[in-house]
Amino acid sequence: MTTHTPASPQPISPPPSSIIPEALSEDTQPIQPVRGAARPGLRPWLLRLPLLALTGLLLLMIMLALFVAAHEVRYAGRIYPGISSYGIDLSGLTYDRAASLLRERFTYDEQTVFTLRDGDRTWQATAAELGVSFDADQTVATAMLLGRGGGLPRDLAVQADIWLNGRSVSPVIVYDQTRADSFLQRLLPEINRAVQDASLSLQGTEVISAEGQVGRSLDIPATLGALRERVLGLEPGGDILLVINETPPQLWSVAEAEARLRAAVSGPLSLFADASSGGEAGPWTATPGQIAQMLEVQRVENPDGTAGVEVHLNPEQFLSFLNGIAPQLITSPQPARLIFNDETRQLEVLQPSINGRELNVDESLAAIEAMLFAPPSQPGATREVPLSFTLIVPPVNNNVTAADLGITGLVSEATTYYLGSSAARQQNIATAAALFNGVVIGPGEEFSFNEWLGDVSAESGFEEGFIIFGGRTIKGIGGGVCQVSTTAYQAAFYAGFPILSRVPHGYRVGYYEYGEGVGMDATVYSPLVDFRFLNDTPYYLLIETATNPANATVTFRFYSTDIGREVVKIGPRIANVQPHGPPIYEENAELAPGQTRQVEWAVDGADVAITRQVWRNGQLESEDTFSSHYLPWQDVIQVAPGQAPTG
Secondary structure, eight states: OBOOOOOOOOOOOOOOSOOOOOOOOTTOOOOOOOGGGSOTTOOHHHHTHHHHHHHHHHHHHHHHHHHHHHHHHHTTTBOOTTEEETTEEOTTOBHHHHHHHHHHHOOHHHHOEEEEEETTEEEEEETTTTTEEEOHHHHHHHHHHTTOSSOHHHHHHHHHHHHHHOEEOOOOEEEOHHHHHHHHHHHHHHHOBOOBOOEEEEETTEEEEEOOBOEEEEOHHHHHHHHHHHHHTTOOOEEEEOOEEEEOOSOOOOHHHHHHHHHHTSSOEEEEEOGGGTSOEEEEEEOHHHHHHTEEEEEEEOTTSOEEEEEEEOHHHHHHHHHHHOGGGSBOOBOOEEEEETTTTEEEEEEOOBOEEEEOHHHHHHHHHHHHSSOOSSTTOOEEEEOOEEEEOOSSOTTOOHHHHTOOEEEEEEEEEOTTOOHHHHHHHHHHHHTTTTEEEOTTOEEEHHHHHOOOSGGGTOOEEEEEETTEEEEEETTTHHHHHHHHHHHHHHHTOOEEEOOOOSSOOGGGGTTTOTTOOOOOBTTTBOOEEEOOSSSOEEEEEEEETTTTEEEEEEEEOOOOEEEEEEEEEEEEEEOOOOOEEEEOTTSOTTOEEEEEOOBOEEEEEEEEEEEETTEEEEEEEEEEEEOOBOOEEEEOTTOSOOO
16 A cells, blocks of 8 residues: 655644733832933933834834744644645645545545556446545645644744745545455456467367467556556546466467368278289278378477477378288289209299289378378369389299309209009199299298198198098098108208208108118198208209109209218117007998908007218218107008907
């Protein structure tokens, strides 16, 4: 609260009502002149002049004192002449009368109206509502103190100056700033506004956007300062501009990103692979709802402190979409199948290679985004985008030469015999062997028999025959495949390649012992049992296979570069021979009385070991021992029900 206040009033003592001269003493006698003492030549009236002057001065002082006393008596409790305030002459007025007149005269607080302005919005308040009031008592007290309390000489001087020149007392205006503050506080809900960045989001396929909003806050201290200056000067009412602090948003607008987002979900998007990419495929159509799930709306911060919004496809969701709708988009390259011409010593294409392709994510994504975020030609139209692919040419392709692959001639060969096999077994051997004809194994690559064999089923050309499973010879698809794996094993054995996986049969089979003898077989049963070896040379290995039904043979030939290896086979070493037991008879309802069918042939069990030494340039390069444990096997003869021997 601000006030204009004079010094505190001092008590005023009334002057004496009269000045009474001291009476002459009754005993006092008049002074009689001595005539005889008078100076010669001095006249008597001259002697009285000083006395008369003194007496006149004394009388003047007495009269002046009486005037002053009368003056003080008259204005005791009243305002001295010449004093005014707020345009009212207060001369001779009592305290109460002066205060009453001033109160009646002061209407500034109630009649003065200020208009607080914020742009086009206004609020009005009287000066009183903003804390302005008039302190008449303090103003009168100030007026009453003028010419008093400074001592008689000083007070008389001041009174004389006021009487001659006049003196105006400034009215004491009280400004209670807390009331103005309270008034402004009530305006805050209407004026203050939080800063708000622009926003952009998707709800399903609906685009939700909002522009940025400037933050506004009323600066109450600054506004009070402007108001204070006006009211303390008793200036007339009028506009007072509210001081508003504004805070700009970091993100003003999302209009550009919003346009991209609306374009993206404006209609379906069709993806396809054309013939130039390695084969036509598709189309696959993404609905606006699916597109919306693959979009990302991200806020980005700029170096200058502002912000922006980016809309783009989420690469991971994009790939997930492609992999989900079109797994055939990505194809593996298929190497060529080759044969080695022994006369020309060149390679010939047995089966052409097929280029693979893989999705070029960056180029496809760029093409999709270019179409997706472009303004649609018409609302709801389907947009078509060809996907981009990278062709993968296999190393072993139609154009490679023998020199390119390092294939110069035959390095190993193995032949096994299947004389006496059923027609189904012979067919399965021919089918399986053909799957390996022309296969090329790269330097440092593993050969997996099951990988190249593939699915053994009737659909892939295999027939039902006898297979060894669970310790028994039973009917199953693919009987005879082990004849092919055994032949491949023997070719790899004599080529000196490291054998990574080889499993012997459960019992000795006569087909596999022709030629190489016992212990040189290898069984397979996809996917559990496999035969694998490693091409540990720096050259490619070409495998050629052939079957000769007339001679009942299957042959594997390995072509590569001879690195000077010589293989020495030591064995077989047979131990722990276990004689087979007596024949086993089984009843078979398919047989008529007297009919018999032998399904197993007896063979002794044994442990067999074969050692392979690989020599190179006179040095022993490696030595391995391949062990086989064969169970004893009995004849199994099937008979009609009730025909089995009892003894």
